[in-house]
Amino acid sequence: MFSRKFTGVLSALLAVVLIGLVPQSNAIAADAAAAKFKGKMKVGITLHPYYSFVANIVGDRAEVIPLIDAESNPHNYQPQPNDMKRAMTMDALVVNGIGHDEWAFEIIKAAGRKGTLPLIYANASVALIPINGDQGNAKVVNPHTFVSTTAAIQQVFEIARRLGELDPANAGYYRSNATAYATRIRRLRADFMTRFAKLDLSSFRCATMHAGYDYLMQEFGLSISAVIEPRHGVTPTARQLANTIDEIKKANVRVLFAEKYFANGLAKPIETATGVKMYSLSHITGGPYTADKFEVEMRENLDTLAEAIEYTAHNPKGN
Secondary structure (H helix, E strand, C coil), rough: CHHHHHHHHHHHHHHHHHHHHHHHHHHEEEEEHHHHHHEEEEEEEECCHHHHHHHHHHCCCCCECCCCCEEEEEEEECCCCCHHHCCCCEEEEEECCCCCHHHHHHHHHHCCCCCCEEEEEEECCCCCCCCCCCCCCEEEECCCCCCCHHHHHHHHHHHHHHHHHHCHHHHHHHHHHHHHHHHHHHHHHHHHHHHHHHCCCCCEEEEEECCCCHHHHCCCCCCCCCCCCCHHHHHHHEEEEEEEHHHHHCCCCCCEEECCCCCCCHHHHHHHHHCCEEEEECCCCCCCCCCCHHHHHHHHHHHHHHHHHHHHCCCCCCC
């Protein structure tokens, strides 16, 4: 009898102890993660969309640190001393890694972090679009994956997965937040899929100032007839420009998309020479770093794209 009573009491005590250890073990894991990162993990980012992605994934469990100042033009960026200082404080860095932030690797090297700073390649699981080779005829891919809802979602989950590997105590939290954020992006895309389904796409022909919107056009089944700049930031020669204008006319291109935040002196002359209607799309790489920037500016881009489609539907031959 005593043995049974003792066994029952022992089991009850053990259950109480185990129940008490569950939240304590979680707290210990969280404390261990905090100790590993000397507080919250500090996640660096190179581009504005990645600030939005990471901020929505980590919530208040990590700090998001832009590698370069908000107003800097990431195209042909030249590293600054403050960039090195920021790189030295980071526990990980999210990079485009396929051509849009090559300067980040210079900064990492100058800061003495090459090989010691964990890099999260956002595009590791994205299906990439090839573009014309560089001056050395090397095969390159289009790096503007962040100007797209489909590729953005793929990048969000890749970033969340890698952050979870670096910070296991918060891995579940990051996955949950990534799912919620991806759901909002999917709803945004669905809203415009419904809107586009009501539009006549048969007469849509467009040109762009540079190859920054291929992923955006592709996900809605649209194509680009001509690209003005041979490479981003490189002004075409007089012959190249004349040939492009001829292409625009022959293809019956009705609209030209220029970059919203960066003026280009060629847009207006092309508009005059061809009769195209000009629209501005955001590259999502300028202005303040904010958690909602990607959603706000992608919605604006999709609104603009819908307006351009509606214009071509009513002006199939520029009438």
